[in-house]
Amino acid sequence: MNGVILLSLIPAAVLATFSCKNQAGNNVDWFAVYKMPIVPGDTSINGVQDGVGFYYLDAKSPGAFVPSTKMLNDTKQAIAYTLQQFYTKQNDSTVFHPYDGDSDTDDGGDASESTKYGHTKDSGQDYGQTMLCMTFKYAELSKIGTQLFYNRPSIYSSFLPTTMSAANPDLVNALAAQYSKNASSIFSLTTKGGVTFTSFAKSKYFNADLYDSLVAPTLKTDLTVESWRRGGLISLQCSLTYHANDALSIHVGNTPEFSYTKDHSKMARSTDSSKPYVCIGDINRMTSQYVRGGGTLCTNSSSLWGAFNVIATQNSC
Secondary structure, eight states: OHHHHHHHHSOOOOOTTOOEEOTTSOEESEEEEEEOOOOTTOOSSTTGGGTOOEEEEETTEEEEEEEOSSOTTOSSSHHHHHHHHHHHTTTOTTSOEEEEOOOOGGGTOOHHHHHHSOOOOSOOSSSBEEEEEEOOOGGGHHHHHHHHHHHOOOEEEEEOOHHHHTTOHHHHHHHTTOOOOSSEEEEEEEOTTSOEEEEEEEOGGGOSOHIIIIIHHHHTSOEEEEOOOSSSBOOOOTTSSSOEEEEEEEOOTTSOOEEGGGBOOOEEEESOTTSOEEEEESOOSBGGGGGSOEEEEEEEOHHHHHHTOOEEEEOOO
């Protein structure tokens, strides 16, 4: 389950013939998944009682989440098909391989590690989670490397071919556990299929909430954010021109509504329908996250905005 969660948290720089794969194993520009938490006794989708059920959408059908007939522990579904490309090529010296993992103090992990590094998860069954895969051309790798340089993920294994090193200095630094002393970075990333995402990254030196202080004012819209909030809650910043509210419960498809306390997603949706942004990322709205690296990827899409209309209740000013 570790690799499944990591796919949602790091932008997939898919090189050479690598691509995100759809539910049938065919190439797709991008896909998104909303994994459900364990819901005892529920039969709305396959695997939901065991925490391996999920909803899926992709670039070819972005308007609505579709319940997956396959479960996360099945080898014939989008995430497995996508990751298998990397496993098959893991000994290929011409391909860049990042392996990323981190225990989390929110779940009882080591606090010194958790507050130092960017946020990744090591178990995916109990709680909900959002996942995003994007297919990029090689030209975008340098910008992705810069964002990792800010995010400070805990990369425990990697291989970067020397032919790629000179053109990707920030990625080299990130892989060497050297991280930016600057506060934040914003880049526009374009997928192979031409879809634009705005990538927001912050280092621990940002020392503020990513959504209130960077994403909302940049996109010029209020946001409703679903994230893990179990301590050090952030008060609503109602005096800001643009600010973030917090989701209180989630309702996806026919799966029963569940509390934000059952969800490890880091997802945001604009409140302004004329600016239909959806963001998927890796950092929570808690005061402990002020000094932690992390980021989110946002895209302007009416179809996705409609599909992510899953926040059932929220707080507000």
